[in-house]
Amino acid sequence: MTPAEESKPAPSPIAAADRPPADMAAAAFFDVDNTLMRGASLFYLARGLHSRDYYPTREFLSAGWQQLKFRIGGAEDADGISQIRELGLAFIAGWEVDDLAELASEIFDEALATKIWPGTAALAQRHLDQGQRVWLVTAAPVEIAQLIADRLNLTGALGTIAETQDGRYTGRLVGDLMHGQAKAEAVRILAARENLDLSRCAAYSDSANDVPMLSLVGMPYAINPDRKLRRYARKNGWRIRDFRRARRAARAGLAAAAMAGAVGGAAAAAAALRRTALGRHHSPLGVPLRRRNSAWWKVR
Template identity: 40%
Template sequence: MSEYTLTAGTGNTSAAFFDLDRTLISGSSAFTLAIEARRAGLVPTRQFAKDATGAALFKLFGASDNTTDEVRKRILGAVEGMERDGLVALNAEVLPKLIDRVRPEAKRLVDRHRRAGRDCFIVSAAPQEIVEPLATALGMTGGIGTRSVVVDGVYTGELDGPFCYGTGKVDAMKELAEWNGYDLEQSYAYSDSASDLPMLEAVGHPVAVNPDAALERRARADGWPIVIFSQRTKSMLRRTLSGIAATGIGVAGFAAGRTIGRPPQRRFRR
């Protein structure tokens, strides 16, 4: 079994947690990983097609509690039987592509949180072997990804720690918060998907980024900030949305994107 370790913080009492796909980066990290794994001969063409279809359907229709098992099976099944060294070696090709897809507004936001004295983490269902190096490359404190059991250098397809999806993200965040002394009520979380509602509800400052319909409804109902980031590959600016505000953690706060329906009393605190 691989050793499960927690990333040490820097002594700060609050943190900022970022979902990866379609929040910190545009598009899907899983699809990028699958392409490179196929090119390296680590994934058969048939398995690649299956994984690509699953990722596409997930992107189109999102996820619910009923699909969590399927997502877990897809993530773990993608690495089952793969040599760990082979997956780690893919970072040479995968990381530059993911870094190129980091939204400029998101990177500025990470930098603002760091200057405000908050530790910053990626929280993603993607493999830890990808998430952690990406976080390091972006100057973040660490990455929380899905860890798989490794026996004799090969992934078994079994979990080694929380599955970082849905409520599993909260389990990992709480474990990290206890380890590093973070106050989650003073912390921030960012995501685009209603599947991350548990993650957003776990902190005192949830932020919806280019939200899907379900998350947008919840954010509007509860007065959560809604931030619209552009994408490098295609525009996701919602020109039809009204009430664009340049207050709070939006344009006036740190010029990281457009903010919609933001209550002025919950400002980005330095």
């Protein structure tokens, strides 16, 4: 370990909190998946929807496989990201925005406390304590990103925008995925709007795909970095923080445990999907949720 390593109109992708900052020129930008929380946030949403009989088994298992590769390998896979995006967009097409928002809130309230990296959350809190604003910057839908930001009392979020029409998702994006260079452009636009001095700002990510965003700021951090980002951070003297514990044991045991769980979960999920075909569902809060009229909902 080197010395640098330390153990309507379309909605805006930027949502700001009401709390006035004391340091107007400095801010921090945090990636979400594998940086702020373990694994992929969209997988946790898919898992929660699946447990409520709203997400088809085959698509859930595909998302689970991508999550498994992400957790073990630590690196984002471009094909995997594209696959999850297409599955997600096809799934939400026709959903009412308010219905999905309510479900997402329930799911993340259940999962968030156990999935957040305490070390990363402490870094975000340190910026807040210094009177600086903190934004999440993620490829996840901006609604999900803002939900997480709200739960952690952060300033706001920048994320991917899903198109809506008449209060329902169309299954298309507004613009492109908030990923790679797009994150850097979004941060640059936000900095100009908020009069931020990027040389005084910090950015945190686990992925080499976020080097453009990390390179924008004066204080870049590699958090739980993939191999490519770790090498780049060492070469450029960036700070490295790795909050993962028992990595070797996890890599040895996670695959077997996940596969065993997937086999058992698939049988239970198939039975749940057969029940799903019988009619309407209600959320745990008793709010009726309409299933969209789509072949996706047929038992496979």
